[in-house]
Amino acid sequence: MSSLRIPLRATARSGPAGRSRRGATGPSGWPFALPFLAFFVLFLVVPIGYGLWMSFTDSSLTGHGDGTFAGLDNYAEALTDPEVWTSLGNTVWFTVLTSVPLVVVALVMALLVHTGMPGQWVWRLSFFAPYLLPVAVVTQVWSLLFQPDLGLFNSMLRAVGIDGIGWLVDDKYAMWSIALLTLWWTVGFNFLLYLAALQAVPDHLYEAAAIDGAGAWRRLWSITLPQLRRTTALIAVLQVLASLKVFDQIYLLTKGGPNNSTKPILEYIYDTGFANYRLGYASAVSYVFFAIVVILSIAQLKIFSRRED
Structure with a gap:
């Protein structure tokens, strides 16, 4: 009776020529990373180090x-500079005025679109389109709307018997006006993030809740909002950082006025360095502000991580 012999293939070979594939190393990826690292060092690390010096x-x-x-x-x-603390206070006040509405309004807009409103593509386009506009266009349009005599807002107020408001020339309303402009202009980005997160929520959760008799509000509070917790934390951190770095729209609309009531810290740094020619002092103020931003960012991340736990 003949025996059936099955040749066994060696799984590993000894010696340099027969090195196992598991232990082999592929080509280094450094040549692919070097162009990015060169730009990173040249345009980020070197300026940071030079500014610190x-x-x-x-x-x-x-x-x-x-x-x-x-x-x-x-x-x-x-x-000890009072103008530094005044501009920091204006920056914090702007951050408070814009951060919460930009999160809440974006969430409401995303929920309205996600629930199946007719003509969804129109709503998505109208909500996100302002974010694509450059800041020069946005400020030019809104400066016409805020115009005291012929502006649309004051014309509407006068139509209902209310005196016009000095939107950009009154200390009481200037920062609120800029916050309103910022809300209209930038809410589209947060709306897009929330919409993507809503589309990632599993449908079977809503189906199971509907079978158990949960209504729309119960599904919102028990399923939708908990599923959006990570997205909300991300948006909140990004929004606070973006609001702290406000500069463009304020500089183009009011240049920090009236009476420096809207001047943010970045505009003060700009004026100190390029209008008063004190680059060394402006660099020091910028690094003080940088330290404050880092501390706030770390605090936010710790707060949201504890809530997540």
């Missing part, structure tokens, strides 16, 4: 005292 000097655009080491004098002046 400049914050300890009396550097100026005029060349007077350029490169003279000043130690911590710039930071000491920044911490």
Whole structure:
């Protein structure tokens, strides 16, 4: 009786030529990463390092005292400068006015579109289109709307018997007006993030809740909002950071006025460095602001991570 022999293929070979595939290493990926790393170092790391060194000097655009080491004098002046704290207060006030509405309004808009409103593509386009506009166009259009005599807003108020408001020239209304503009302009980005998150919620959760007799509000509070918790945390962190960095729309509309009631910290840094020519002091103020932003970001992340746990 003949025996059936089945050749066994070696799973691993000894020696350099027969090295196992599991232990083999592929080609290095550094050549592919070097172009990005070069740009990263050249346009981010080097400017950050140079700006940090400049914050300890009396550097100026005029060349007077350029490169003279000043130690911590710039930071000491920044911490005692009342204009720094005033502009920081304006920045925080703008962040408070815009962050919560930009999260809540975006969520409401995404829920309305996701529930199956007729003509969804029209609503999606109208909600997101303002975000695509450049800041120069947005401020030009809204400056016409805010115009005291012929602006649309004051014309509507006068039509119902209310006196016109100095939207951009009154201390009481200037920051509110800029916050309203920012809400209309940037809410589309948060709306898009919420809409993508809503589309990722599993349908079987809603089906099971409907079988159990849960109504629309119960499904919203028990399924939708808990499923959007991570997205809400992400949007909240990004929105606070974006609001703290406000500059463009305020500079184009009011240039920090009236009476510096809308001047944010970034505009103060810009004016100090490029209008007053004090680059060293402006660098120190910018790094103080950078430290504040980092601390707030870490605090936000810790708060949301604890809530998630």
